[in-house]
Amino acid sequence: MDTAPYVARGPRAAECVADGLWLLRGRPRDTLNVYVMGDVLLDAGTRHSTRRILRSVTDLPLASHVLTHGHMDHMGASHAICEQLGLPLLCGEGDVAAVQSGGREGLAQRPAAMRLAHRLVAGPGHPVAATLVDGEQIGGFTVLQTPGHSPGHLAFWRERDGILIAGDVLFNLDPVTVRAGLRLPPLTLTRDPALNLASARRLAALGPQVVCFGHGPPLRDPDRFQRFVAGASVDAS
Numbered sequence: 001m002d003t004a005p006y007v008a009r010g011p012r013a014a015e016c017v018a019d020g021l022w023l024l025r026g027r028p029r030d031t032l033n034v035y036v037m038g039d040v041l042l043d044a045g046t047r048h049s050t051r052r053i054l055r056s057v058t059d060l061p062l063a064s065h066v067l068t069h070g071h072m073d074h075m076g077a078s079h080a081i082c083e084q085l086g087l088p089l090l091c092g093e094g095d096v097a098a099v100q101s102g103g104r105e106g107l108a109q110r111p112a113a114m115r116l117a118h119r120l121v122a123g124p125g126h127p128v129a130a131t132l133v134d135g136e137q138i139g140g141f142t143v144l145q146t147p148g149h150s151p152g153h154l155a156f157w158r159e160r161d162g163i164l165i166a167g168d169v170l171f172n173l174d175p176v177t178v179r180a181g182l183r184l185p186p187l188t189l190t191r192d193p194a195l196n197l198a199s200a201r202r203l204a205a206l207g208p209q210v211v212c213f214g215h216g217p218p219l220r221d222p223d224r225f226q227r228f229v230a231g232a233s234v235d236a237s
């Protein structure tokens with residue numbers, strides 16, 4: 001587990017992961033990750049994350065709210081935050097319908113456990129102001145389209161110091177025990193596992209020095225990341 005201290009600069013109650021990149025403090029720590037990436041608020045936890053996010057970022061000069069993808073544990077507070085802070089909401093094209101419906105599209109056909117989880121943690125949908133595509137710059141990072149976990153999943157890459165925000169292409173957390181550790185995202189929550197693995201390989205090929213995740217602490221061990229992706233297969237997830 002990473003032991004970098006939380007520091008009170010940039011957003012309140014946040015860990016400075018790298019120049020211009022902060023990970024907001026959550027409970028349990030590093031479980032539902034929300035970042036400030038330059039002038040961008042990236043992801044927004046569940047609807048129960050609303051107060052802690054607003055407390056952290058209210059005084060910051062944010063320009064937009066961006067989603068790695070349109071799942072309920074990443075966009076639960078998005079509507080409230082965009083309304084309160086007057087921010088436009090951006091995501092990948094393939095996730096627009098999910099984001100705008102608050103994950104309600106097709107929910108009736110999902111397993112009962114998924115419907116229950118949605119009732120417990122999801123927030124309302126919110127209009128998407130614009131979509132992001134491969135190669136675009138935002139918050140000091142380059143947008144990478146990394147479909148698989150969701151159709152419109154996005155990752156963010158900063159070449160000058162090798163910082164990667166991988167979203168949910170990989171987890172650095174066991175979702176059941178909440179202990180840190182690299183793994184592929186759960187198959188039941190991943191639209192196209194083989195495509196997601198191809199996205200993971202694309203990210204590993206960049207040779208990132210620090211990898212940030214939707215779930216789990218930042219990983220500052222480039223070799224471990226490379227070895228994990230090289231050995232990963234969809235069957236083994």
Ligand SMILES: [Zn+2]
Pocket residue numbers: 071073074168214215
């Ligand atoms: Zn997630």
